[in-house]
């Protein structure tokens with residue numbers, strides 16, 4: 001007899017709800033609730049940071065160290081948080097970050113997330129490592145858009161494959177399926193291997209595409225250096241190559257230094273995501289929010305800059321915009337909400353975040369995104 005899967009509290013995993021539960025008032029509430037709905041190992045995989053979790057914690061501390069200076073009595077009668085980014089309409093400055101294997105959180109996985117994203121006018125980046133195919137995700141987005149009369153940008157997050165022909169195949173599939181931009185993630189091609197996926201969860205886009213894995217063999221000649229994983233890891237040459245392969249806007253995700261940001265722009269990137277991958281790859285890495293001002297200065301006022309890692313509150317979104325981001329992404333919160341209540345949960349999570357953002361803008365006296373400036377902040381970031 002196989003025993004029922006247990007959650008991180010050593011209780012049987014609870015089935016997802018088909019309604020929004022009472023008592024959820026913010027994203028942190030979804031996280032608390034989600035623990036009951038996710039199998040223990042999957043939960044550890046989602047929540048973990050690299051090594052000691054220093055960067056994971058620092059991502060939050062860096063946001064919390066910034067204080068706001070409210071500005072009373074602004075005229076909010078024409079207030080709006082819309083913008084055009086890379087020629088695409090963003091109804092509000094938040095997108096769903098690419099998050100792999102969403103079936104770990106809910107049987108409908110990415111299909112539920114993308115429906116929620118369309119319902120809430122929120123852009124979404126579908127991961128190369130999604131547990132539904134990129135075609136099925138695009139189809140779910142398009143049906144939801146037609147049904148609801150609402151739409152939002154749908155972008156494809158690309159991981160370079162060991163064989164460039166397979167990378168090209170992914171790009172062509174994404175273009176055919178109607179994705180409107182490519183997000184090339186550069187910070188996670190070399191990281192500790194993740195945990196073995198449970199039955200029924202796979203990288204649906206990569207069927208028949210071989211992957212390099214780091215060897216755990218103590219006696220092998222090479223650990224990382226000297227292995228195919230290191231030899232074939234993406235480099236700046238791949239950015240030049242990618243630029244020639246697609247006409248879609250090309251966004252580089254996982255940049256934390258002004259030099260790298262400038263280089264990406266020089267080689268043809270249309271936008272950059274300032275990110276440390278939610279603290280999952282290099283422990284000790286800086287928090288994106290603390291380096292954002294340097295990157296904005298390096299790239300100039302017009303270059304599209306997005307940010308993620310640690311965004312949990314409307315005021316975090318505000319702080320990121322004040323320091324130079326055009327928009328932000330949320331990663332783990334979509335898994336939390338998905339685990340609790342599937343599509344409804346993700347839609348509700350986005351609604352809560354948007355409400356918090358609008359409230360904070362009202363308090364801060366900003367009726368438009370352009371009015372949000374560093375003058376609204378009191379910086380006390382710890383050194």
Ligand SMILES: Cc1cc2nc3c(=O)[nH]c(=O)nc-3n(C[C@H](O)[C@H](O)[C@H](O)COP(=O)(O)O)c2cc1C
Pocket residue numbers: 045046047059097098099100127128129157185253275276277278279280308309310311329330331332333
């Ligand atoms: C479980 C998990 C899976 C992820 N998978 C991907 C991925 O496939 N591709 C990618 O570019 N980033 C991936 N990320 C990183 C997110 O896109 C994003 O950078 C990060 O989650 C932001 O931090 P946050 O979780 O604090 O919001 C993943 C993050 C998590 C937590």
